[in-house]
Amino acid sequence: MLIHDQLRLAREQIGLSQAKLAALTGLSRNQIVRAEAGENITLDTLRRIMVHLPLEEVTLLERVKMKVDYLNPAEKMFFGIGETLPLLIRATLTVMNLAMVAKTEMAMAQVAEGRTMNEKEQAEDSNLDVLLAQIAVSLGAVEMMRKELYKDDSGPAKEG
Numbered sequence: 001m002l003i004h005d006q007l008r009l010a011r012e013q014i015g016l017s018q019a020k021l022a023a024l025t026g027l028s029r030n031q032i033v034r035a036e037a038g039e040n041i042t043l044d045t046l047r048r049i050m051v052h053l054p055l056e057e058v059t060l061l062e063r064v065k066m067k068v069d070y071l072n073p074a075e076k077m078f079f080g081i082g083e084t085l086p087l088l089i090r091a092t093l094t095v096m097n098l099a100m101v102a103k104t105e106m107a108m109a110q111v112a113e114g115r116t117m118n119e120k121e122q123a124e125d126s127n128l129d130v131l132l133a134q135i136a137v138s139l140g141a142v143e144m145m146r147k148e149l150y151k152d153d154s155g156p157a158k159e160g
Helices: 003-013 018-025 029-036 043-050 073-112 119-150
Strands: 057-061 064-067
Touching: 003 029, 003 043, 003 057, 018 029, 018 043, 029 043, 073 119
Parallel strands: none
Antiparallel strands: 057 064
């Protein structure tokens, strides 16, 4: 089957009009018509069309096949978030660890100075502990959702 027939059949199979396919691809309807008529089109145009059709590959020539390797902007953003999120989680965990170290150092300095915390400072200290614990739980939940969404086992590096 010729490539232009494969494109037309795939488009019709999912019930897209040429105008709707043109809107999805960012191409003009005329470019879709030309592709389905077997006229000359660029490989970029072909990729942009194929990514929206239920085709994994098309036969360019009898022995030359082309696979879809183009990601649309939404897919690029989705996978980019998947790569960025673990880095943000690790950075947040590092900042939390630094906050805990600073809190411990402040408490030790107060003891060394013979100073005790008043009620307000104790309440603030307790609130900080609660906040950091809530952040840690939230980060764990975000990491679990990320793993499920992106189906991998990579995550924040264990600090020891």
